[in-house]
Amino acid sequence: MSFGSTQAACRALIVRDLTLVWRRRGDALNPVLFALMVLVLFPFALGPEPQVLGRIAAGTILVAVLLAGLLSMDALFRSDLEDGSLEQLVMSPHPLSLLLACKIAVHWLTTALPLVLASPLLGELMNLPGPVRPVLIAVLALSTPLLSLIGAVCVALTVGMRRSGMLLALLVLPLYVPVLIFAAGACNAAANGLPIAAPMLWLGAGLALSVVVAPLACASALKISLS
């Protein structure tokens, strides 16, 4: 009789979640497509003048990525809740926060990473000025995991609810605002040829902090909302 190591548990969870994503690999593209479509709407809504679009490109891309991430967040625990595997996870003998960290990591890998990789394309679409492009990628790489971690805590709070979509947005957006401010700050600085170190450092510090704190908070929130 063996109770299994925590490492084995994490591995089993990651393997399962990746397999599930692979089984529904069409869905993994959804956030990219959504962001793409939000961005496509803007030229229609504003008219196609390149200067206007270029001026607002970085900000709009950030907002689109943020909204896409927000909408994909809802699915983080939903299917596990609906089929009862979330209870199995909570009852497992291993630290819940570690298991949740694995889940969040897989979720980021499969929903946000494609967005980061697609960002040069999005920049091209929106006429993003040249010097901002590498900065935008770096900013997205730093801020999307931060958004995922913050979002996961709020999702854990709303997980037992029906019709949680809008409520989740209401809970999450105030917490996303600071991330957005620093991300946009870096892009603006790059556009004006100013140093971008300060906002990037803030983002990095936020990420480091939330990597440690968010899984713990997420675990407590989950226990509250399952009870």
Place this chain on the structure above:
Amino acid sequence: MSFGSTQAACRALIVRDLTLVWRRRGDALNPVLFALMVLVLFPFALGPEPQVLGRIAAGTILVAVLLAGLLSMDALFRSDLEDGSLEQLVMSPHPLSLLLACKIAVHWLTTALPLVLASPLLGELMNLPGPVRPVLIAVLALSTPLLSLIGAVCVALTVGMRRSGMLLALLVLPLYVPVLIFAAGACNAAANGLPIAAPMLWLGAGLALSVVVAPLACASALKISLS
């Protein structure tokens, strides 16, 4: 023994749906709050310069209202599907399209109308130029029912699916683009002091057409996706 008139059936449906909204009246504000929050994100992402904001205000408000409507659309049939009353509705002896038209009307009244009413506030927030303001309200009053009707058909197609959120967005957005183009066209014309009759007429024509066609299409789509 009486089988009841179609009029009585519609009245029963409207009374029930309104009672349900009233029971959860907090939720009815969600679309407004969401649109507000999307708009709030833009000044953070773009910086607070009033001219820039004013230039993109009308378009951004349209996109925000469109996204809020899209997200609230998902709930149109969901709870009826989940508790089985959708089957009762489909099996009722009265024309399904008429019943669905009532449902869509109540949904518009309770989710989109608050958005239309809140649009002056949104315009104020985004520094919308003065002459565009009345036009924006008129445009929203014409285009939100159109969006609801188009959206309802797509929702009816995806209603049986789990995790339909993103998929719905993909289906609906291409259909929303023409509406967006005319709506933005009217606002741009107003901003430049040009006549706005043409795009408004197109919107009105689209609305008239879809008031007739969409409930029928919605009924067929629903029957397909329930079987």
Place this chain on the structure above:
Amino acid sequence: MSEFLAMGGYGGYVWSAYAIFFVVLAADALAPQLRRKRVLRDLRGRLKRQQSRGGESQ
């Protein structure tokens, strides 16, 4: 008096601000009173239901 109401030309601003202040705070104060009435009514209805059901079973 009318000079006081005019507030040096800023009357509209000042008085509308004060109006909002009073209306919102009055609503805030009234809301619990109304809810209290409803809760007490529900409570009494519940008591009656329990009594009538208890009477039936005995």
Place this chain on the structure above:
Amino acid sequence: MNPLALWFHKMGSPPTFYRLAGRFLPWLWGIALISGAVGLYGGLVLAPSDYQQGDAFRIIFIHVPTAWMSLFVYAFMAVNGFIALVWRIKLSETLAMASAPIGAAFTAICLATGSIWGRPMWGTWWTWDARLTSELVLLFLYLGVIGLYHAIEDRRQAARAAAFLALVGVVNLPIVHFSVNWWNTLHQGSTVKLFGPSLIDPRMLWPLLTMAVATKFSFAASLLSRARVDLLELEAGKDWAREVALAEERTP
């Protein structure tokens, strides 16, 4: 047991609290109304008009107290939420959840009066300045707490979840307060200081402080009457609630 928790257990048993709060309430409302009347007379009539802003500055007597209250009530809610999460004391849950709508009301007043004031002073109803925006985010936080509380069916679980969210949102408080120092904003910086001399005419200062007292008391009164109803609803099955219901029927 922790002495704080012990105190809460004694004072905070719902029937005791219900009775005590009922006895305090008239006094709290009375003080709030009287000090409010005095403060308003001082602010609207006695205080001289500002040399720069004319009479428009009189909005200060409601704007600033409600702004302070918007922060104070949030802090109060978060502290009670923390107690509710750690020691699971029902009274704290109730107090935290009852303060959310009051805080939202103060925040809304602050935003509304601020933007009415901004129109003549800055020439615009709204700008995306750090203080204004962070105050708006504060309103959203309040609304999120209220929304989460009402979205969950079990009242106590709902209170814990919403209290958790309130705690997470505490990061916004220092941002609201220090935004005028950290970023250069259109909004003016601190003029009233707790320690050291204030940069404001005493004839303006005393009505302002009186109004601050009045809003504090109106908060306390509103909080207690909300918490009373909440406890009554929460404990509807208990004997004391039945007795209250019957007693109120006899003396309506």
Place this chain on the structure above:
Amino acid sequence: MSPADTTDTAPLLEARGLTFLRNDEPIFGPLNFALHAGEVVLMEGDNGSGKTTLLKVLSGLLPPSEGEVLLNGAPLTLARLSHQVALLGHLLGLKLELSPLQNLRFAMGIGGLRAGISAHQALASVNLEGYEDVPVRQLSAGQRKRVALARLLLVPAALWLLDEPYANLDRDGIALVNRLLEVHAHRGGAALITSHGAYAYTSGTPRRLPLKVTA
């Protein structure tokens, strides 16, 4: 409830060579059966044998792949059928936010009202007096099922299609369902009910309709 003395009238429901395919795999084979007024038929089948699917076909929600369904001798269409057929599936079709009375009023508005019964009486006959105005959310699973049964009593449908009506009910509830079925059969209605065989249909021996997977 004596099936023998009603067989000479036109059957209320008749299936002729009824087949349903999903992805070209047969779910249930060619079925031929008739259901006469006054009959209660218990349909038995193992898990996944297609009971729920058959009821959906019979109620017009799913189109049959082959064969046809006759209602009073005429082919089934969704519009004609709905006056005559009431379906109670796994999902009860109740709004949790509304009271039993509000739910029943909606059902009457949509489906019509049988002569000689009111919503209050229907609730009384399923032992729910006193719960008229309590939100359904606050009712237990068994009480919710009773509200759905009250709807059956209320709407003027002669044919009841009940999918596992006993599931999740306690012994009292099971007895209630049997009583309602008996009353319904006595006044000339008919019912087709499903079960996977682990529950007892206690009042008399109903005609059984075995459902075999043909694949």
Place this chain on the structure above:
Amino acid sequence: MSPADTTDTAPLLEARGLTFLRNDEPIFGPLNFALHAGEVVLMEGDNGSGKTTLLKVLSGLLPPSEGEVLLNGAPLTLARLSHQVALLGHLLGLKLELSPLQNLRFAMGIGGLRAGISAHQALASVNLEGYEDVPVRQLSAGQRKRVALARLLLVPAALWLLDEPYANLDRDGIALVNRLLEVHAHRGGAALITSHGAYAYTSGTPRRLPLKVTA
């Protein structure tokens, strides 16, 4: 399975004055009971009497409002308990996209593995040979329940908490559950199973634990 000869050892599970309140309304009253190794206890109660809630409290998912739960004589904490307790609720905890084998592998990774059994063997003992690699979505309801039962066999938990294990199962499935329970009891495990009384627990007469609402 003879409860008498095990009562002198420390009970596997013990509840002392266990109470659970929802919105301050008691769901189940002060409960006192002990469950010894080798016992299978059938918990009966009407709809809404709190059976599911009790199982959740016993498995640590819900905190008790009053009283305590002892596991092998020590108070229950979520971390300690999970090696020893397996819960099978209304929701089976299976991923429909994955095969039974993949689902079992995940369960082993999270919950550990009992000595002397493999995933293949567990599937065989619930009569699912040949279905190892079919996505669970394509299995019938009864077969899905069997996969969940295989998980019980696999993880090293001495105490099984089964919520309505017979529901939705046909007669074969019910017999299988009873067989598994017997085997588990014989090798020193214990099980608490719920039922609303309409199903028959066929093998012998189990000890019954009535659950009364105290309100």
